[in-house]
Amino acid sequence: MKGYLSVFLLLCGLVMAAVACKREAMPEGPSSPGTGTTPYILQIPSNLPPMEIPADNPLTEEGVALGRFLFYEKRLSGDNGMSCSSCHMQALGFADGKAVSKGIDSIAGNRSAMPLINLGYANFLFWDGRASSLEEQALEPVVNPIEMHDTWPNVMAKLQADPVYPALFTRAFGTEQIDSLLVAKALAQFIRTMISGNSPFDRFRRGEGLISPDAQVGFNLFQLEGGSPGQIIPVAGSTPVTGQGGADCFHCHTADAGLFTDGQFHNNGLDTVFPDPGRAGVTGDPANLGQFKAPTLRNIAVTAPYMHDGRFATLDDVLDHYNSGGHASATVDPFMKFTDPDMVLGLTPQKRQQIKAFLESLTDEEFLANPEFQDPGPPHL
Numbered sequence: 001m002k003g004y005l006s007v008f009l010l011l012c013g014l015v016m017a018a019v020a021c022k023r024e025a026m027p028e029g030p031s032s033p034g035t036g037t038t039p040y041i042l043q044i045p046s047n048l049p050p051m052e053i054p055a056d057n058p059l060t061e062e063g064v065a066l067g068r069f070l071f072y073e074k075r076l077s078g079d080n081g082m083s084c085s086s087c088h089m090q091a092l093g094f095a096d097g098k099a100v101s102k103g104i105d106s107i108a109g110n111r112s113a114m115p116l117i118n119l120g121y122a123n124f125l126f127w128d129g130r131a132s133s134l135e136e137q138a139l140e141p142v143v144n145p146i147e148m149h150d151t152w153p154n155v156m157a158k159l160q161a162d163p164v165y166p167a168l169f170t171r172a173f174g175t176e177q178i179d180s181l182l183v184a185k186a187l188a189q190f191i192r193t194m195i196s197g198n199s200p201f202d203r204f205r206r207g208e209g210l211i212s213p214d215a216q217v218g219f220n221l222f223q224l225e226g227g228s229p230g231q232i233i234p235v236a237g238s239t240p241v242t243g244q245g246g247a248d249c250f251h252c253h254t255a256d257a258g259l260f261t262d263g264q265f266h267n268n269g270l271d272t273v274f275p276d277p278g279r280a281g282v283t284g285d286p287a288n289l290g291q292f293k294a295p296t297l298r299n300i301a302v303t304a305p306y307m308h309d310g311r312f313a314t315l316d317d318v319l320d321h322y323n324s325g326g327h328a329s330a331t332v333d334p335f336m337k338f339t340d341p342d343m344v345l346g347l348t349p350q351k352r353q354q355i356k357a358f359l360e361s362l363t364d365e366e367f368l369a370n371p372e373f374q375d376p377g378p379p380h381l
Contacts, residue, residue, distance in 0.1 A: 117299060201362050267329065
């Protein structure tokens with residue numbers, strides 16, 4: 001009996017050893033997405049809120065690095081001559097300084113390139129909010145016939161044929177097979193790191209420095225209702241407000257969270273008829289005609305021209321528009337209270353200068369020159 005038991009145990013040992021040897025000899029298959037990646041530690045200034053990161057696209061060092069290469073990659077376009085950075089330049093707050101941009105076929109679009117600032121906080125992307133995530137937004141410019149005018153199968157083939165990109169995708173996502181969704185995920189990771197929160201105003205708010213007295217007064221004006229102090233001002237569909245002699249900016253460019261946008265859509269009285277339907281082109285709702293997303297005011301001094309179609313060349317032009325009251329229409333925002341000719345916003349030359357001083361204090365030179373956002377050169381390991 002002992003002999004049989006010894007033989008049985010010996011056979012079991014041999015089988016287990018054979019299985020172990022077989023496992024060691026088996027070639028390793030592609031690792032699962034994200035295997036071996038390094039978490040990216042997002043540095044968020046204390047005066048900005050936490051950023052919600054999608055569970056299916058966590059920030060990693062490898063993903064962010066890949067997204068940075070792709071942001072400057074011209075092979076994402078049909079003629080291999082245009083990258084995301086062609087319309088989003090760092091020194092201009094990742095805008096392009098043009099009223100409307102032209103794509104690879106020199107066809108002009110009808111909207112200005114939005115600055116890419118703190119978009120990790122955004123729930124809607126594009127002027128009309130047609131994308132609800134950075135991942136979704138990143139898919140569009142490549143196939144847009146006015147912009148990069150390519151196809152995703154063609155772009156994927158170009159990247160797949162590169163001697164380096166398959167390895168970079170393996171590092172970031174555990175597969176060397178490149179597809180559009182992974183490209184979009186990598187781009188989204190990189191764009192989420194584009195945080196602007198160290199302007200002179202930010203340091204002032206954190207008690208780390210000062211801004212000019214004019215800028216401080218300008219911020220106070222920014223936070224106050226317009227109109228003469230004590231004046232009762234009607235608000236369509238809401239309770240009347242009392243004038244405070246301010247600039248009336250804070251409704252759409254909320255400062256409390258440090259983002260200087262409410263992320264919502266407003267008709268700010270630019271037109272009485274709407275050559276561009278804005279948000280209504282997405283929702284199909286006539287009540288949204290002429291509504292566009294309120295952009296952040298961060299780095300506003302370097303992101304001219306202004307509005308969705310770049311119609312205003314300077315901040316003075318913008319202030320002229322709001323001081324005039326704008327144009328009344330069926331969908332004009334209730335916050336545009338001074339389209340009524342009997343109501344006047346009332347910005348004096350001194351107040352305008354103070355408001356401009358505040359807006360200029362939102363320029364974040366560190367963000368505009370951060371080497372981690374600059375072109376890393378050709379893709380490399």
